[in-house]
Amino acid sequence: MDESTEEKGVVLALLERFQTQRLPRALAxxxxIDQGGLLDEFDITFLETIFREFANIRTMVGKHPEYEPLVCQVIHMYHEITAKALENEKAKGD
Known part of the structure; x- marks a missing residue:
């Protein structure tokens, strides 16, 4: 298997995992959070895992720029989640 085929396999595996595991959980x-909820310990662990995975994904996007818009949208969604969660935490603290 050449590097290009192997790399495509990795990209496809990452996309499948995102579609079947990461995205449904992130949307939930x-x-x-949009309804005023707070992040629990499991949510925080999940988000930390995603942020760590983005280090590898950034490298892949450098080689496959066609995925950059998708990655940017996902990063933006995770930013919205964390920003709103912080806002909710502050509101609950008042």
């Missing part, structure tokens, strides 16, 4: 968290 976002919905709860």
């Amino acid at each position: 968290i976002k919905e709860r």
Whole structure:
């Protein structure tokens, strides 16, 4: 298997995992947070895992710029989740 084929396999695996695991969970968290909820320990661990994975994904995007818009949208969604969660935490503290 050449490097190009192997790399495409990795990209496809990352996309499948995102579609079947990461995105549904992120959307569920976002919905709860948008309704005024707070992040729990499991949510925080999940988000930390995603942020660590982005280090590898950034490298892949450098080689496959066609995925850059998708990655940017995902990063933006995670930023919205964390910003709103912080806002909710501050509101609950008042």
